[in-house]
Amino acid sequence: MRRPQRRAMAKQSRAKDGDEIRLLETWIDAGKPLPGTKPPPPSEDSSAANARGRARVVVAKAADGEYSDYGASTRFDELPLSTKTKDALRQQGYKEMSEIQRAALPHALCGRDVLGAAKTGSGKTLAFVIPVIEKLYREKWSQEDGVGCIILSPTNDLAGQIWEVVRKVGKHHNFSGGAIVKRTGIEQEKERINSLNILVCTPGRLVQHFDETPNFDCSNLQILVLDEADQILDHNFKSQVDIIISQIPKVRQTLLFSATQTKSVKDLARVSLKNPEYISVHEQAITATPDNLEQCAMIVPLEQKLNMLWSFIKRHLKSKILVFLSSVKQVKFVYEIFKKLRPGIPLKCMHGRMKYEVQQAIVAEFSESTSVLFSTDIFARGLDIGNVDWVVQVDCPESVALYIHRVGRTARYNKKGKSLIFLCPEEERMLEKLKATESKIPINVRKPKVEQLEQISQNVAAVLVKFPNLQQLGKRAFVTYLKSVYLQGDKEVFDLSRFSAESFAAYASSLGLPVTPKIRFVSHKKNVSKKDMEDIGVKQMKHKAEVIEIKPQVKRDMLADDGPDDDILYPKKPNPDANIYGGLDEILSPKVPGADTHMEAEKIEELVARPLKKKKLKINMHRPVGTRVKYDDEGNAIDPLASLAEEVGPEDVIHKDKILQRYAEMLREMQEDDKEDKAQHKKSLQEKKFEKKMKLKRRRQEETDAVSDDSGSESDRNTNTSSKGKKKYFNNSNDDEGGHAAKGGDLLAQQEALALKLLGKMHH
Numbered sequence: 001m002r003r004p005q006r007r008a009m010a011k012q013s014r015a016k017d018g019d020e021i022r023l024l025e026t027w028i029d030a031g032k033p034l035p036g037t038k039p040p041p042p043s044e045d046s047s048a049a050n051a052r053g054r055a056r057v058v059v060a061k062a063a064d065g066e067y068s069d070y071g072a073s074t075r076f077d078e079l080p081l082s083t084k085t086k087d088a089l090r091q092q093g094y095k096e097m098s099e100i101q102r103a104a105l106p107h108a109l110c111g112r113d114v115l116g117a118a119k120t121g122s123g124k125t126l127a128f129v130i131p132v133i134e135k136l137y138r139e140k141w142s143q144e145d146g147v148g149c150i151i152l153s154p155t156n157d158l159a160g161q162i163w164e165v166v167r168k169v170g171k172h173h174n175f176s177g178g179a180i181v182k183r184t185g186i187e188q189e190k191e192r193i194n195s196l197n198i199l200v201c202t203p204g205r206l207v208q209h210f211d212e213t214p215n216f217d218c219s220n221l222q223i224l225v226l227d228e229a230d231q232i233l234d235h236n237f238k239s240q241v242d243i244i245i246s247q248i249p250k251v252r253q254t255l256l257f258s259a260t261q262t263k264s265v266k267d268l269a270r271v272s273l274k275n276p277e278y279i280s281v282h283e284q285a286i287t288a289t290p291d292n293l294e295q296c297a298m299i300v301p302l303e304q305k306l307n308m309l310w311s312f313i314k315r316h317l318k319s320k321i322l323v324f325l326s327s328v329k330q331v332k333f334v335y336e337i338f339k340k341l342r343p344g345i346p347l348k349c350m351h352g353r354m355k356y357e358v359q360q361a362i363v364a365e366f367s368e369s370t371s372v373l374f375s376t377d378i379f380a381r382g383l384d385i386g387n388v389d390w391v392v393q394v395d396c397p398e399s400v401a402l403y404i405h406r407v408g409r410t411a412r413y414n415k416k417g418k419s420l421i422f423l424c425p426e427e428e429r430m431l432e433k434l435k436a437t438e439s440k441i442p443i444n445v446r447k448p449k450v451e452q453l454e455q456i457s458q459n460v461a462a463v464l465v466k467f468p469n470l471q472q473l474g475k476r477a478f479v480t481y482l483k484s485v486y487l488q489g490d491k492e493v494f495d496l497s498r499f500s501a502e503s504f505a506a507y508a509s510s511l512g513l514p515v516t517p518k519i520r521f522v523s524h525k526k527n528v529s530k531k532d533m534e535d536i537g538v539k540q541m542k543h544k545a546e547v548i549e550i551k552p553q554v555k556r557d558m559l560a561d562d563g564p565d566d567d568i569l570y571p572k573k574p575n576p577d578a579n580i581y582g583g584l585d586e587i588l589s590p591k592v593p594g595a596d597t598h599m600e601a602e603k604i605e606e607l608v609a610r611p612l613k614k615k616k617l618k619i620n621m622h623r624p625v626g627t628r629v630k631y632d633d634e635g636n637a638i639d640p641l642a643s644l645a646e647e648v649g650p651e652d653v654i655h656k657d658k659i660l661q662r663y664a665e666m667l668r669e670m671q672e673d674d675k676e677d678k679a680q681h682k683k684s685l686q687e688k689k690f691e692k693k694m695k696l697k698r699r700r701q702e703e704t705d706a707v708s709d710d711s712g713s714e715s716d717r718n719t720n721t722s723s724k725g726k727k728k729y730f731n732n733s734n735d736d737e738g739g740h741a742a743k744g745g746d747l748l749a750q751q752e753a754l755a756l757k758l759l760g761k762m763h764h
């Protein structure tokens, strides 16, 4: 009995949907905005109360055959959307639309191709997810219809995140779908992929299905979305995107979104957009980054970056910090080292070599707790983590666009956030690019206060000796960092030849490495001339804080928070509550009691321009006694202080006093060892000399004996005797020698006795 009842209900529901779809189609068609138009600025009568009333009016009018011009809507419930979608949006707390949603949704809902650009965290995901769901709904799409929409994302994590949004907004609909990511394994995916209506995946995974999955069919595809479109259309994904485009129908709707949109006609031609709507809602904005984001840059020499990062973290123990590094090896190394040094805040790391599930777990943990997450650029685009306080870029981003995406992990959707970037003096050109008017990035250049910088390289060295596998990791981190710089395309910014051999050595030393690893791809023959190096130094010295034009309000806040003498790391008036979003200084916490800071009071400029000591890692042949260099199994020199870590417990690793005390003891031991070594060496030299002398004597004696024993022919004997005797001992003008020879046996015995006596004395 139940079945017919259920069937009847389903029929009723389908009929209801059918009515709604007809209504929506008429409404969409009648009220669609003119191509190329933007919504008017929201007015007073679009306030929440009025809007609610108007939405009712709109629906009522729709029933009478009159439809609103939804292009001017400010709220989701004013749009021609299905009740199911509206209910889901309301349940998720989405009421007012963001700028990009207001501008893009009306065009996308009426089936137009859209090329949308808006700042990071401004709500682009809903701007494409809603049209996807609505399109399939209006097409009465069901499981049997197969793949109706493909959303491409550059990373698995982002695909997972987008799918979550689709799932939430489409929860009252009956579509199937999923994020096609590594998690399930390709074989399981092959079985279900044809029954999925909405696929969210990376280009690579989709191509794999085109290649390997029998009967994988996208011939019914209605809508293609490229999130982070500029990245998906760049050369890294080129061949994959070309394959995808060749496998899907030409007649479809295409939506492209990114915070940094591609303007290349060539790129756009590849995805064959039809009369696309170019929607760049923040084109006229003063900044390309979120208004609530405060951005700082610091010029930090390569070898000081780790110290700077450590010092920063130690002062922000109550913040959620996302740290970008350029390679997996670096992420692993810094994470492992800092974990051993225990800064007093939970640490996490994330990179592309991790399993998808692990990445997801880390993202979930990071979302919920105050911690530091070290990450590669896998996290740079799209990921939406709430309440990130700081984004710190330890390594220079490859482009201004990547900078914008990285900093965009904070200050999302009207929230406040801060970012800090360390740039090497050699990468100064990037600072110029960021500050260029067309970049529209209001970045403040700050001077690091050297006297407040904690020097941790000795502690890092100590950790490395205690954990030899970290030394390997450190070496690899060093090499991959330089490799990443070497491989960067923008040679104006990334030019290894600007770095001196000394700076490489100092960098290796800062990573705790006793020797500078070999870098095959770098030749210092091509190094800049000494004069050029000096010029760079002079330029660094001239670095002055500058502010480019930004929104008056943001500017006022910044100025109010930071006096000219203030340092981003060290506020004048420490505020105990570092987590309150306020001005710049409020975010910065006071120095943690007990944190050790060993740094001479040098001037800021000295940090930047201090000439590096050439002898830093060279073995000094004229070293003072007791500073003998030790070697590891591979023949690499070990820093004497680093070698101490073998003898201290893990809890002692970072106590400098203990290390220094042990170091002094070790010096004393070494001095004593050296004294012993010297005596031993002298003794062995004397022994060798004596032995040599003895050998010589013995040989002479044997030769003398041989001559006297000679029993050859008479004539021979005479000849030989005379000649040999002349040559050797007899008839020799040197009487002494003749005398020696005569007394050879006695002398030998005497010398042996003397030698024994001498040796005996030495032993006492």
Ligand SMILES: Nc1ncnc2c1ncn2[C@@H]1O[C@H](COP(=O)(O)OP(=O)(O)OP(=O)(O)O)[C@@H](O)[C@H]1O
Binding pocket: 093, 094, 095, 096, 097, 098, 101, 118, 119, 120, 121, 122, 123, 124, 125, 126, 258, 259, 381, 382, 383, 384, 408, 412, 413
């Ligand atoms: N209309 C809205 N009302 C309230 N919150 C919203 C609205 N639209 C989006 N959000 C929220 O804003 C945050 C950022 O949205 P989203 O991830 O779509 O940004 P984005 O523009 O895609 O950023 P990115 O360029 O970094 O990918 C999300 O947490 C989302 O839930």
